[in-house]
Amino acid sequence: MLTSIRSLSSRALGLTHRLAWLGPLVVRLTLGAVFATTGWGKLHNLEAITEFFASLNIPAPGVQAAMVSTIELVGGLLLLVGFGTRIVSLLLIGVMTVAIYTAKLPELHGVVELANTIEWTYLAMFAWLALAGAGKASLDHLIVRRDPSIEPRPHSGARTAGGMPRPSSPRIGVSL
Numbered sequence: 001m002l003t004s005i006r007s008l009s010s011r012a013l014g015l016t017h018r019l020a021w022l023g024p025l026v027v028r029l030t031l032g033a034v035f036a037t038t039g040w041g042k043l044h045n046l047e048a049i050t051e052f053f054a055s056l057n058i059p060a061p062g063v064q065a066a067m068v069s070t071i072e073l074v075g076g077l078l079l080l081v082g083f084g085t086r087i088v089s090l091l092l093i094g095v096m097t098v099a100i101y102t103a104k105l106p107e108l109h110g111v112v113e114l115a116n117t118i119e120w121t122y123l124a125m126f127a128w129l130a131l132a133g134a135g136k137a138s139l140d141h142l143i144v145r146r147d148p149s150i151e152p153r154p155h156s157g158a159r160t161a162g163g164m165p166r167p168s169s170p171r172i173g174v175s176l
Helices: 002-018 020-041 046-055 060-081 083-109 110-115 117-130 140-146
Strands: none
Touching: 002 140, 020 046, 020 060, 046 060, 046 083, 060 083, 083 110, 110 140
């Protein structure tokens, strides 16, 4: 009986590993569609967005409205194809942080209410994409696969297959 459970567990884990590419894809497509759409709408209604930003006391509301709208539109489109996902996610984390701080925080009464906002959910999803990356079904993955010189940097304790410390890459620049 225990052997059957272990076998079933092993097969289930194998399946989840083979389907791991689906998680980042679904999150990217969802966020990309939402933010490309909202960015497009904001760019076509900049006057109202500028007035809204002014009502929140955001400095330079006209510039900020255009910038946020562009980041949402272009960032959303880039997320859809999985290009520059980590950078785009960081930019959109900034947008969500400002949205929470200026528009949501004044009306919230605790962490539980914050966790129940859609802005917090978006922020959490962007944080995951920034840390985990776009996944295998993305242009980011295709580019890294095609160019062997692009390699994720190992952390300082990285080891080679033989257990030896991985050599650090040479630094370019002036030593002080």
